[in-house]
Amino acid sequence: MAVIIGFLGLLVIIRPGVIVVELATILVLVSAFSYAVSNICVKRLMTTDTPKQSVFYFNLLMLPIAMVPALIFWVTPTLEDIPIFIAIGVNGTVAVYAYARSFAIADASAVMPFDFLRMPMTALAAFILFSETGDFWTWLGAMIIFGSSYALAIRSKRTV
Numbered sequence: 001m002a003v004i005i006g007f008l009g010l011l012v013i014i015r016p017g018v019i020v021v022e023l024a025t026i027l028v029l030v031s032a033f034s035y036a037v038s039n040i041c042v043k044r045l046m047t048t049d050t051p052k053q054s055v056f057y058f059n060l061l062m063l064p065i066a067m068v069p070a071l072i073f074w075v076t077p078t079l080e081d082i083p084i085f086i087a088i089g090v091n092g093t094v095a096v097y098a099y100a101r102s103f104a105i106a107d108a109s110a111v112m113p114f115d116f117l118r119m120p121m122t123a124l125a126a127f128i129l130f131s132e133t134g135d136f137w138t139w140l141g142a143m144i145i146f147g148s149s150y151a152l153a154i155r156s157k158r159t160v
Contacts, residue, residue: 002152009144043103051100058096112153
């Protein structure tokens, strides 16, 4: 039931039939599905490998995947871009390691509620960096998704 309610929260945000569903919206849905699958894979991988190994595998796998669009759309970076690239690389590596480590030492039902902190942190960053606030429907849908996801995590923790 919580998954269905979460999906309804998604529909509140997207509002198909009320506003045009653009390619960006579809790509975000693909991203969310892929992220969920990767969470399952990371949890499974942590039964056989270490977090350091998972960071290595992640970067090794991302190299050829990122190479394809890079070859097609390559723009030579400027010197001003270098610090941003370093920040992305360091933070991305720390994020993958911390995520893998959390799955290695705790059940997914204990880890995932903290993962939901990405939503308010992203909203805060969007506001500070880009002055984006989101509309009423976005916030309502986000609250529905958060509530249903949190309820699912609590229920999963009780059954473990």
